[in-house]
Amino acid sequence: MKRTARTATTAAGLEPAVTVSRWSRTATGFTGVAAVVIAVLAVVPYVLGEPAEAPLITLLTFVAMASQWNLLAGFSGLTSFGQNAYIGLGAYALYLVAAHGLNPLAGIAAAAVVVAVISLPVSLLVLRLSGGYFAVATLVVAAVFQIVATLSPSVGGTTGVAVPGLAGYGPVLREALIYWATLVVAVASVAGVYLLVRRTFGLDARAVGSDPVAAASLGVRVGRIRRLAYLAAAGGAGAVGALIALQTLYVEPTSVFSVQYSVDMLFMVLVGGMGTIEGPIIGALVLFGLQEELSSYGAWYLVIVGGLAVAATLVASRGLWGLVSEQFGWSLLPVGYQVRGHIHAGRPPGKA
Amino acid sequence: MTWVNAVIQGLLLGGQYALIACGLSLTFGVMRIVNLAHGDLAVCGAYLALVLSTALGTPVWITLPLLLPAAFVAGLLLQVLLFGRALRHGVLAPVLVTFGLSVMIENLLQEAATSDPRGLNGGALALDSFRLGSQITVSWLFMTAFLTACAVLSGLQLLLSRTSWGRKVRATADDLDTARLVGIRVRPLFATVSGLAVATAALAGVFIGTIGTFDPYQGTNVLIFAFEAVVIGGLGSLWGTLVGGMALGVTQVVVGQVNEAYAVLAVHLLFLAVLAVRPSGLFAGHQAAGHQLGALG
Numbered sequence: 001m002k003r004t005a006r007t008a009t010t011a012a013g014l015e016p017a018v019t020v021s022r023w024s025r026t027a028t029g030f031t032g033v034a035a036v037v038i039a040v041l042a043v044v045p046y047v048l049g050e051p052a053e054a055p056l057i058t059l060l061t062f063v064a065m066a067s068q069w070n071l072l073a074g075f076s077g078l079t080s081f082g083q084n085a086y087i088g089l090g091a092y093a094l095y096l097v098a099a100h101g102l103n104p105l106a107g108i109a110a111a112a113v114v115v116a117v118i119s120l121p122v123s124l125l126v127l128r129l130s131g132g133y134f135a136v137a138t139l140v141v142a143a144v145f146q147i148v149a150t151l152s153p154s155v156g157g158t159t160g161v162a163v164p165g166l167a168g169y170g171p172v173l174r175e176a177l178i179y180w181a182t183l184v185v186a187v188a189s190v191a192g193v194y195l196l197v198r199r200t201f202g203l204d205a206r207a208v209g210s211d212p213v214a215a216a217s218l219g220v221r222v223g224r225i226r227r228l229a230y231l232a233a234a235g236g237a238g239a240v241g242a243l244i245a246l247q248t249l250y251v252e253p254t255s256v257f258s259v260q261y262s263v264d265m266l267f268m269v270l271v272g273g274m275g276t277i278e279g280p281i282i283g284a285l286v287l288f289g290l291q292e293e294l295s296s297y298g299a300w301y302l303v304i305v306g307g308l309a310v311a312a313t314l315v316a317s318r319g320l321w322g323l324v325s326e327q328f329g330w331s332l333l334p335v336g337y338q339v340r341g342h343i344h345a346g347r348p349p350g351k352a
Numbered sequence: 353m354t355w356v357n358a359v360i361q362g363l364l365l366g367g368q369y370a371l372i373a374c375g376l377s378l379t380f381g382v383m384r385i386v387n388l389a390h391g392d393l394a395v396c397g398a399y400l401a402l403v404l405s406t407a408l409g410t411p412v413w414i415t416l417p418l419l420l421p422a423a424f425v426a427g428l429l430l431q432v433l434l435f436g437r438a439l440r441h442g443v444l445a446p447v448l449v450t451f452g453l454s455v456m457i458e459n460l461l462q463e464a465a466t467s468d469p470r471g472l473n474g475g476a477l478a479l480d481s482f483r484l485g486s487q488i489t490v491s492w493l494f495m496t497a498f499l500t501a502c503a504v505l506s507g508l509q510l511l512l513s514r515t516s517w518g519r520k521v522r523a524t525a526d527d528l529d530t531a532r533l534v535g536i537r538v539r540p541l542f543a544t545v546s547g548l549a550v551a552t553a554a555l556a557g558v559f560i561g562t563i564g565t566f567d568p569y570q571g572t573n574v575l576i577f578a579f580e581a582v583v584i585g586g587l588g589s590l591w592g593t594l595v596g597g598m599a600l601g602v603t604q605v606v607v608g609q610v611n612e613a614y615a616v617l618a619v620h621l622l623f624l625a626v627l628a629v630r631p632s633g634l635f636a637g638h639q640a641a642g643h644q645l646g647a648l649g
Contacts, residue, residue, distance in 0.1 A: 073444070077443075077444060079444055079447045079448060079451075081388075081451055124628075125624055125627050125628055126627075128627060128631045129583075129627075129631075131384075131386065131443055131444070131447060132380070132385065132386020132387075132388065132446065132447045132450075133380075133386055133579070133583070133587075135386065135388060135447050135451065136386065136388065136575065136576065136579040137579075137627070139572060139575075139576055140576055140579075140580065140620050140623060140624070141624075143573075143576060143616075143620060144617065144620045144621070144624070147616060147617045147620070148617070151613060151614070151617070209444075210442075259572065263455050266448065266451060266452070270448060298462075298463070299459035299460075299462040299463045300459070300463060302455055302456075302458075302459040303455075303456050303459045303460055303463070305455065306452045306453070306454075306455030306456035306459065307452070307456055309448065309451075309452040309455075310434070310448075310449050310452035310453060310456070313438065313441065313445050313448045313449050313452070314434075314437050314438060314441065314445070314449065317441050317442075317445070
């Protein structure tokens with residue numbers, strides 16, 4: 001929330017001609033709105049109760065997944081279609097820590113940490129590849145974890161296991177707790193990605209994403225940036241997996257390792273707008289709406305989701321948010337800097 | 353003797369993996385596109401063969417003169433309408449587009465053909481076998497699949513090394529901009545490469561469907577196996593891909609002999625082990641491998 005602006009002065013040194021700042025009035029307004037929205041979302045269980053909680057849990061889970069995949073693919077150029085590996089592992093991690101008596105809510109954080117730790121050795125392998133080969137390698141990793149889960153009798157093999165959920169709480173409180181946990185994970189994902197990409201990491205990651213060789217030649221530590229993004233996204237997916245396990249109270253390998261999760265992430269980020277903070281949230285809203293409308297159409301729903309993702313890549317590569325922000329010049333959660341004011345040479349003010 | 357048998361069956365199975373993989377290799381080598389829908393296109397080929405051979409009432413082999421040109425044209429169109437456009441949107445766009453295409457194909461097949469596993473009518477060839485020594489029986493179908501793979505790989509190798517088309521392809525693969533400068537018309541070249549890749553995928557799909565069964569969602573697994581064959585063999589080397597496919601096949605059959613449940617896992621672990629120890633593959637073509645690997649890790 002830096003408000004201090006760097007200023008450039010004219011030759012006479014009297015008045016600042018150009019202001020370079022990240023923050024804008026729109027952004028301040030939006031931050032206020034966002035704070036109000038989060039506060040409203042936080043009190044939903046008291047006011048509206050369960051009927052509102054269930055759809056919002058779905059939506060907030062989408063927001064978390066989309067923001068995390070955006071960090072990976074949108075900012076760092078790592079198009080992983082195997083994030084379902086970490087969602088599945090998160091679900092199993094939650095089962096294991098809960099079975100050992102840890103409070104399942106604390107288990108969500110534990111699952112995120114466990115999954116991030118597991119993803120470290122995996123990253124050493126898959127990050128040896130890039131682009132499309134990296135993408136297929138992540139599919140292999142997801143297949144490996146799914147098979148291992150299927151072959152492990154201690155976690156129920158192919159049939160899966162029931163999660164010892166929040167048994168100590170009453171049903172209303174239980175649902176509310178899951179809702180709040182989902183809200184926390186969603187807000188933490190968006191805010192976490194935002195705060196991360198505002199740092200030097202954001203510039204480095206985008207450099208790595210658009211041209212790793214050029215980035216490396218400028219001294220960006222490509223391997224480190226990609227590893228950090230991969231680990232953070234894996235940990236986030238682990239938390240989402242733990243939430244899904246708590247929501248469904250059952251962990252079964254084919255459903256928790258479903259590639260569907262990766263398809264959803266791809267869709268939300270591409271349609272909403274890659275490489276922006278706002279885009280994935282828009283994408284989550286769109287997917288949520290589509291799912292409500294079209295889920296009865298079975299496989300056609302997925303044909304449409306895949307088709308829209310392809311269309312977005314080819315026709316509107318900056319997504320819906322890209323179209324909006326171009327039109328109105330908005331940047332609600334800015335990650336870059338803007339130049340304002342006018343330069344005496346007569347050039348009009350413009351965006352940096 | 354069962355082990356010798358397993359190794360022989362594994363080597364033959366490897367031919368099939370190589371047949372699927374050569375199209376993947378070709379598309380990447382020339383156009384720098386990893387086609388994530390490649391496995392799904394192979395499965396599409398199997399479904400098209402099923403439709404044709406049911407309509408004609410003949411074994412699937414008779415449909416090949418119809419199927420392969422159709423697949424070639426489909427490949428041309430995909431390149432012109434989809435992949436070529438994606439290439440103009442940067443390096444990530446083809447990955448995203450082909451993955452989206454893969455999702456679409458799988459679910460369209462699901463809508464059109466249900467998720468029931470299907471098989472293809474291989475005629476008399478599918479049932480016949482010959483004996484090696486006293487204890488080893490080799491199916492003619494497996495043998496045909498293997499020999500077809502070898503023939504396709506040799507054919508591609510000859511096309512690439514001996515014809516003027518092949519020289520243009522290699523020049524373009526080496527350096528796209530210079531190829532354009534010296535007057536190679538890149539778009540039609542890319543389209544024919546894509547056509548060939550899809551035709552080989554469809555041919556592989558026919559063998560997949562004749563030897564085993566196929567269903568709408570099998571494409572991803574087909575892709576993964578082909579990809580592993582490519583990486584184990586070394587990017588950019590067609591014969592390396594055959595050896596990679598054989599390594600996969602032998603691992604799968606030999607481990608399957610011990611415990612069927614671990615066969616596929618063993619294949620994936622072999623791939624990850626190669627990635628850990630020798631990421632450029634066993635027989636890396638130095639050029640293509642350099643583009644993709646190393647340096648950045």
